[in-house]
Amino acid sequence: MTTSAADLARRLYSALAEGDRAVLDEILAPDFVGRLADGMPFGVGGEHEGPDAMRREGWGGIARHFTARAEPAAFADLADGRLLVTGRYTGFGRAGGGPVDAAFAHVLTVTDGRISALEQYTDTARWQAAAPRYSTLTLDVADGLATLRLDRPKQNNAIDAAMGHDLAVASTALAEDPTVRAVLLAGNGPMFTAGGDIDVFTGTPAADLPDTLRRMIDDYHFALDRLTSLDAPVVAAVHGAAAGGGLGLVCAADIVVAAEDAVFATGYGAIGMTSDGGNTWYLPRLIGLRRTQELFLTNRRLTAAEALDWGLVTSVVPADEVEDTATRLASRVAAGPTRSYGAVRRLLRQSFDSGLRDQLAAERQSIVDAARTSDTLEGVIAFTEHRRPRFTGN
Known part of the structure; x- marks a missing residue:
C-alpha cells in the first residue's frame, strides 16, 4: 500500500x-x-x-x-x-x-x-x-500574441460589473504593452459569451438598476473603444454563442472564426431592453441596415452559416478546430507590420464617416507615416530580395 x-x-x-x-x-x-x-x-x-x-x-x-x-x-x-x-x-x-x-x-x-x-x-x-488583477478573465502575452479569455464558464461568460471592469483594465494593459502585435479573444466553458448577465437585472433593486447599468456599460464601452483603437489586430474565436452586448466583442474583431454550431443573437427585445456594445454602430456597417433591423425587432438567432453569409464572421470551422484555427491566424497576424495594420484598422473604421477627399488625405498621411517605420523598409528590401520579410512590429 x-x-x-x-x-x-x-x-x-x-x-x-x-x-x-x-x-x-x-x-x-x-x-x-x-x-x-x-x-x-x-x-x-x-x-x-x-x-x-x-x-x-x-x-x-x-x-x-x-x-x-x-x-x-x-x-x-x-x-x-x-x-x-x-x-x-x-x-x-x-x-x-x-x-x-x-x-x-x-x-x-x-x-x-x-x-x-x-x-x-x-x-x-x-x-x-x-491572485491576478482579473477575476473574470485571463490575459497572457507570449511571442507578441495576447490571449484575452473570458472566464466565467459557469455563467456562460455573461458580462457583469466585474467583467466590465476587468475588460477595461485588460484593454488598457494591451494598449500600453508595446510587445502586443495581435490579440486573440476567446472564452472558457461552453459559450463565448451570453451577453449581459441577467442576474444584474434580477439582483439589483429597481431604483439602483439605472446607475448600476451605467457604471457597468461605461467600463465595457471603454474596453471596446480601446480594443478597436489598438494597432494590434484582433481575432475572435467564437464557440457556443455570442449574444447581446457580447456581440460587441465579435464586431470589434478584425477576423472572426466561428464554430459550425455557434449561434448569434441580439436578444434585447426579449427582456424589453435597447442595445449596447456598439451593436447599433457595427451591425449596420457589417451586415446592412435591413438585416440589423430584423435581428433587433424579431430576436432572430443566426446560425454560423447564416452569420458567414451575412458577413458577420470571417470563417466557419468544426467546433473542435475553432481555437487552433483562430490561434494560427492570430499568430500569423502577430508576425506582420503592426503599425501599418493599426493605420489600416483606423482607416477602415473611419471610412464610413469620411468624405472621399478626407479619406484620400488620410490614406496619403498613413503612407507617409508608414514610410518612416522599420517594417516598411524591411518589407521593401525583402520584396527586392525575393524573400519573406521579417517584421518586428516597429
Whole structure:
C-alpha cells in the first residue's frame, strides 16, 4: 500500500506539472472526487465530482489564473489507510499577480490501484494575495500574441460589473504593452459569451438598476473603444454563442472564426431592453441596415452559416478546430507590420464617416507615416530580395 500509493502520488504531481492528461486518465478513478480548500480564489474551492470536473474546474481553474506547481516533500501513511502528502505550492499569479508560496497538505485515497479522492488543505490567504488583477478573465502575452479569455464558464461568460471592469483594465494593459502585435479573444466553458448577465437585472433593486447599468456599460464601452483603437489586430474565436452586448466583442474583431454550431443573437427585445456594445454602430456597417433591423425587432438567432453569409464572421470551422484555427491566424497576424495594420484598422473604421477627399488625405498621411517605420523598409528590401520579410512590429 505504502509504495503503490506514494508512487501514484508522485505520478500525479508529475502529470499535473507536465499537463499529461493521459497519465491523469490512467491514475484517477472514474468516480474520483476532489475537494479544494474553501477560500481558494476565483471560486475553485469546494467539491469537484469526477476527473473531468476536477481537471476543468479545479486544477484547470487554478491554471487559468496561476502559473504554479505542487512540489511534494513528504509522504506518510495515515491510520485509516489514506496517504498524507505535504509540500509547497510555488509559482505566481498570472496577469500581474504576485508570487505563490503556500504550504499544502493533500490527503489521497487509493482504491483498486487508482486515486479515488483528494482533499486539499492550504493557506488560502497566500493564494488570495497572489491572485491576478482579473477575476473574470485571463490575459497572457507570449511571442507578441495576447490571449484575452473570458472566464466565467459557469455563467456562460455573461458580462457583469466585474467583467466590465476587468475588460477595461485588460484593454488598457494591451494598449500600453508595446510587445502586443495581435490579440486573440476567446472564452472558457461552453459559450463565448451570453451577453449581459441577467442576474444584474434580477439582483439589483429597481431604483439602483439605472446607475448600476451605467457604471457597468461605461467600463465595457471603454474596453471596446480601446480594443478597436489598438494597432494590434484582433481575432475572435467564437464557440457556443455570442449574444447581446457580447456581440460587441465579435464586431470589434478584425477576423472572426466561428464554430459550425455557434449561434448569434441580439436578444434585447426579449427582456424589453435597447442595445449596447456598439451593436447599433457595427451591425449596420457589417451586415446592412435591413438585416440589423430584423435581428433587433424579431430576436432572430443566426446560425454560423447564416452569420458567414451575412458577413458577420470571417470563417466557419468544426467546433473542435475553432481555437487552433483562430490561434494560427492570430499568430500569423502577430508576425506582420503592426503599425501599418493599426493605420489600416483606423482607416477602415473611419471610412464610413469620411468624405472621399478626407479619406484620400488620410490614406496619403498613413503612407507617409508608414514610410518612416522599420517594417516598411524591411518589407521593401525583402520584396527586392525575393524573400519573406521579417517584421518586428516597429
